[in-house]
Amino acid sequence: MVKVSNGLLLDVSPKAVCLLLIQLFVNGDVVCRVFFHSPIADTLEIVKVAVFGISFMQIPHVLWTSRHIRSDLVPCHRSGFYRSHGGILDGCHGAVRQLLSVVVRRLVSEKQIIC
Numbered sequence: 001m002v003k004v005s006n007g008l009l010l011d012v013s014p015k016a017v018c019l020l021l022i023q024l025f026v027n028g029d030v031v032c033r034v035f036f037h038s039p040i041a042d043t044l045e046i047v048k049v050a051v052f053g054i055s056f057m058q059i060p061h062v063l064w065t066s067r068h069i070r071s072d073l074v075p076c077h078r079s080g081f082y083r084s085h086g087g088i089l090d091g092c093h094g095a096v097r098q099l100l101s102v103v104v105r106r107l108v109s110e111k112q113i114i115c
Helices: 014-035 043-065 080-109
Strands: none
Touching (some): 014 043
16 A cells, blocks of 8 residues: 555556556667667567566565456356257267367377477
């Protein structure tokens, strides 16, 4: 928490500061590239490492606060949609599972995947 004028509190996380620095770095690279014809060296690598680091910085925070993102890939079994279309969804799931197992078996038999 950072106190700003008039008693306003601002919640500034390290991830937000890192994202702001990445944005400033990329914008600086673009400005240098366009106006001075001299880009900042290794911008791509620095941004790759920073984005990777930010991704892994979020994991402990999400686990600590229990703020996971949850979504249903297939509608819930109790919903009306599943009751009316459940057979179709189960059939599609079975077909995809069968197709993947055939592909994996073939790749293993051709020694492209080592198990």
